[in-house]
Amino acid sequence: MGKAKNGYSDLEKRDIFNNEFMVHIDALYNFAFKLTLDEDEAKDLLQDTCMKAFRFIDSFEKGTNAKAWLFRILKNNFINDYRKKSKTPGMVDYQEVETYYNSEDGESPVEITTDLRSETIKGMLGDEITNALNSMDVDFRTVIILCDLEGFKYEEMAKILDIPIGTVRSRLHRARNILKEKLATYAASMGYK
């Protein structure tokens, strides 16, 4: 969490919270929902995150990357308090997942044999894309959300997730393979061609 070093006055704290944190409230709520896949849990997670952010506001350097700082708190909160009770399919540990995929020469798990065409993707509905994304293991889903939906750079993602940049890169690569596979399977099952 970093050390409290700034010692802001109450007025400054309010100012930071209202002007630097609140602008990201929708993005935070979205992230919370996409991690928990549950509206009530997302609300609780957001609330907990905001309380923590305010409590530890002294360790936030005014004018720096508030969005990444807040996302990091939310993600840590999620891992500590929500992950265990979460009903999402992604219950596997980071390390376990990485080892599993690394066992195959560090390459993608399976070659994608299904012929997925970009026209097929273009014809898919938002719900279909969302379902494919949500069916992914939460660790892989997270990197896609951070990169594609929130536009974070690898360096920011490394800080949010507490992992080296190289791991961000390889996890994202695997996540994209998995997503592509899910979309291909889904397209095939729906008779898309």
Added chain:
Amino acid sequence: MGVFVRWLQRTFGMAKKTCPVEQECLELLRLMLDEQATEEESKYVHEHIDKCYRCYENYDLENTIREAVKNKVKNLKVPPELVTEIKNKIDL
């Protein structure tokens, strides 16, 4: 760019041919689409997909999936009453 080559490849059934550097190219083009590739890496990808239909297809698909995730996945707005609740709790 490379339209003629792609037409040739498609017409003469070379499109399905494998590319020896497909995996490396896929990794690099993903970096490029994430705006994390170096200038050199981007240049390599552009030059390669200009003459390799297989990798061009990968590029096109990657780009499309990314756009679909960005534009089709629904974004939620935080319920206003939750914002009020949070602000009350923090005593703002």
